[in-house]
Amino acid sequence: MLTESAKLQPSCADDNEAGVLSVNEARQRVLANITPITAMEKMALRTALGRVLAEDVTSPLNVPSHTNSAMDGYAVNITDLANDISQFECIATAYAGQPYKGQCQAAQCVRIMTGAPIPRGTDTIIMQEQAEVLPDGKVRFNGKHRAGQNVRLAGEDITIGSAVINSGRRILPADIGVLASLGIGELHVRRRPRVAFFSTGDELRSIGEVLDDGEIYDSNRYSLYGMLTRLGVELMDLGVIPDQPAAVREAFQMASSMADVIITSGGVSVGEADYIKPVLEELGEIKFWKIAMKPGRPLTFGHLGKSLFFGLPGNPVSVMVTFYQFVQPALHFLASGTPYIPLTLHASCSQDLRKRQGRTEFLRGILQQSDNAELQVAATGQQGSGMLSSMSRANCFIILSEDCGDIKAGSVVPVQPFDCFV
Numbered sequence: 001m002l003t004e005s006a007k008l009q010p011s012c013a014d015d016n017e018a019g020v021l022s023v024n025e026a027r028q029r030v031l032a033n034i035t036p037i038t039a040m041e042k043m044a045l046r047t048a049l050g051r052v053l054a055e056d057v058t059s060p061l062n063v064p065s066h067t068n069s070a071m072d073g074y075a076v077n078i079t080d081l082a083n084d085i086s087q088f089e090c091i092a093t094a095y096a097g098q099p100y101k102g103q104c105q106a107a108q109c110v111r112i113m114t115g116a117p118i119p120r121g122t123d124t125i126i127m128q129e130q131a132e133v134l135p136d137g138k139v140r141f142n143g144k145h146r147a148g149q150n151v152r153l154a155g156e157d158i159t160i161g162s163a164v165i166n167s168g169r170r171i172l173p174a175d176i177g178v179l180a181s182l183g184i185g186e187l188h189v190r191r192r193p194r195v196a197f198f199s200t201g202d203e204l205r206s207i208g209e210v211l212d213d214g215e216i217y218d219s220n221r222y223s224l225y226g227m228l229t230r231l232g233v234e235l236m237d238l239g240v241i242p243d244q245p246a247a248v249r250e251a252f253q254m255a256s257s258m259a260d261v262i263i264t265s266g267g268v269s270v271g272e273a274d275y276i277k278p279v280l281e282e283l284g285e286i287k288f289w290k291i292a293m294k295p296g297r298p299l300t301f302g303h304l305g306k307s308l309f310f311g312l313p314g315n316p317v318s319v320m321v322t323f324y325q326f327v328q329p330a331l332h333f334l335a336s337g338t339p340y341i342p343l344t345l346h347a348s349c350s351q352d353l354r355k356r357q358g359r360t361e362f363l364r365g366i367l368q369q370s371d372n373a374e375l376q377v378a379a380t381g382q383q384g385s386g387m388l389s390s391m392s393r394a395n396c397f398i399i400l401s402e403d404c405g406d407i408k409a410g411s412v413v414p415v416q417p418f419d420c421f422v
Contacts, residue, residue, distance in 0.1 A: 020290045020297075022402060023325065023360045029287055030301055030330050034308065036337035037260070039191040045179055048171050050232045051189035052336045057165045062155035063181050066117045068096070070150045074131050074139060075110040075122035078147040087138040094119060109139055118151060125150035158182070168336040170232075193334050196259035196307075197224050198238035198251055200267040200276065201314065206240070219388060220265040220312075220319045227323050230422055231331055233261075243267065248275045252283055256304040260334065263327060266314030268300045276300060276311045284309060292359040292402060295385035296322040308334070315385035321362045321397070324421050343420035344399070346412050347375035353407035355400045364394035367415055377415050394418070 021029070040054035069075065076088065088109040094100040096115030104110055104121035112118075112125060124147055132140045158164060164182065165175055171187070179187070204218040205211055218240055228235055236259060241251045248267070255262045267276040268289065277300055280286055284304040289311070291299055296318040300311030310327050312319045324342075332340035347367055355361060364380045377398055380390045397416045400407065407413060 020292050026291045037190050040188045045185050048187045053169050054188040054190045056167050059158045059164050062160045063158040067154045068152050069112045069125045070152050073125045073127040075112045075119050078124045090139050168338040192234050194234045194259045195261045196236040196255035197263040198241050199265045200241045202243045204240045219316050245275045248279045256307045261308045263310045265312045265319050268298050268311040294361045316388040317385045344414050347377040347415050349411050349413045350376050350378045351409050357405050361400040363398040364390040365396045365398040367396040
């Protein structure tokens, strides 16, 4: 029989307990405690892929730099066509890089290749498929034409002095090409966030070791390594720390001396061997440690000196869910100063789902497109927070909000594709 004091002890599974935050409240608190990185470094354009731009880029020139032909054909003056001139004398050929520098007169045309500057005296390009070369060498044009057709104007893509890419943007392959088209060979980018991470637990063993009874291989550090690597941060893997207060304290002190962000997995609950929270209270500051969500409720967020701290749960699925929902938005904001809003779609759920109100649930799902192009989603099966294979099989989260109850098959539910977390 439970004693009265035991009955009053808060349950780690009680979503109505005082101090338990909603998912949105927790995200807001995390972002409110972050000061984005402003330190910068200069690097070559080709090596800047994936880095965050530290300064706005303005264009030093027009793109295209000159008005040119959008296709192979003939350059003419539209006035000649309007005046019913039926045959044109072809006086030259213009190539990209080898323009015709003369003046085109009435009833004359210039053979022109894609990218070649438009000759003086012309304003329209007629594609070669609509041209007929007559036996005497003159050219006759077929079809109807309008002024300026098939012409690319100087600066129609980018105008000199205009903003091209703004500070805070993560450089993509298309950005590399755009900047190269402007002749820009170097960029100022923000310093990458430095992230230290480790697992805690006496039961954890490294790959290659033989497992004794009760021991497991440490998968969390590998999952964290993969997720962090895709974000392009500087990584410091501190390994596995045993469940000993002194060892946890030493790891915290080492990590806080060199990292912007510290991430741990395990040891954040209220068990006798869970030392993350008490040591963090001793050395730093806890902002919150419980969220009304499943999986991943016991997540600790705070500070260790100048370092942000995320104490993730020990269960492997909970590690990935809390990373994607809280750590990745924080790292994005830290690196760029811009909010991170992952893509959310809506899909028809193909099965009944059980859901308890009062917490947000993140189910692992398989999103696919039906024959009639509608999005459909189904859960991967059992949703236990220790079933990491469910994350491997899934390609999205099915997000069931706090006020949502049981879901009937055919209902439309929000989903987050895993691809949006890259």
